[in-house]
Amino acid sequence: MVRGVTSTAAGGGERADAPARLPEGSEDASRVAARLRELIEGHRLSPAQRRIARHLLGRPHEAVFLSSVDIAVATGTSQPSVTRFAFALGFSGFPEFRDDLRAAMHDGPVAAATELGPVQAMVDSEIRNLELLRDSLGDTRRLHELAGALAASRPLPVVGLRVSAPLAHLFGYLAAKAHPDVRVFDAPGSALEDGLSRARDAGARWVLAFGLPRYPRELRDGLVWARKAGLRVGLVTDNAAGALAEHADAVLTAPVSSRFAFDSQAAPSVLCAVLVHAMVDALPVREQAAIEHFESSAGERRLFLPD
Known part of the structure; x- marks a missing residue:
């Protein structure tokens, strides 16, 4: 005792x-x-x-x-x-x-x-999160349905506020290599509402939002506004029953680790890359070819250092 x-x-x-x-x-x-x-x-x-x-x-x-x-x-x-x-x-x-x-x-x-030491245990928690993500993607129907809808939306608005803003910009940066009109919004309030309204007027049908904890109230308000404006909402988050999911038409989830001082987003980052990959596959061949054109142009301009 x-x-x-x-x-x-x-x-x-x-x-x-x-x-x-x-x-x-x-x-x-x-x-x-x-x-x-x-x-x-x-x-x-x-x-x-x-x-x-x-x-x-x-x-x-x-x-x-x-x-x-x-x-x-x-x-x-x-x-x-x-x-x-x-x-x-x-x-x-x-x-x-x-x-x-x-x-x-x-x-x-x-x-x-x-x-395992304490830091190793934190990394191990992320490995388990990646394993959970891998297992959840055994059935890819929801992934490909959302990817196809995003590929067909012209323009494609992408939203991420606060801690989710980097993932929104990552998706936007990669998607813009093939999709002809990607618009990333990371400011809340009237700027977000105005941007979504203009995107809708220009022909957008879907908006992709990244909503990871801690969930900003402004993001929920932006999703409500988007649906009122006639946009359908795809959401990447950590919890299908979370505070934002009820305001989305399609939800993809990846767990985050709260073992660190701030949430680690390894699994959501991988899901972001997976979603870009699936969206590019859903684009017309002529738009997929834009990636090859960029690579050729980058080589000619020597944009990158040699490997």
């Missing part, structure tokens, strides 16, 4: 003494690290909660002894933030969360995967 090292102060609050620790690299510490990764995986955490998670993952040999005060001080958060972290992982409070970690020390042998 593991003994705690905290006591209750006279005022009823939690008081932290100097925390004990397990031997670093011990099987008990490895079991705690494995349980922490299992609990955190798949949960959406706030930036403060991610700091707490990273702190604990980096110190599994201390985690079962730390009080909420210890963690709050070490991470520059507050004791209520630590409690909310426990809530976010499904516990009724911090003591229940810590008891769960302590119970993990009595589990069976540690799997080899628990030998």
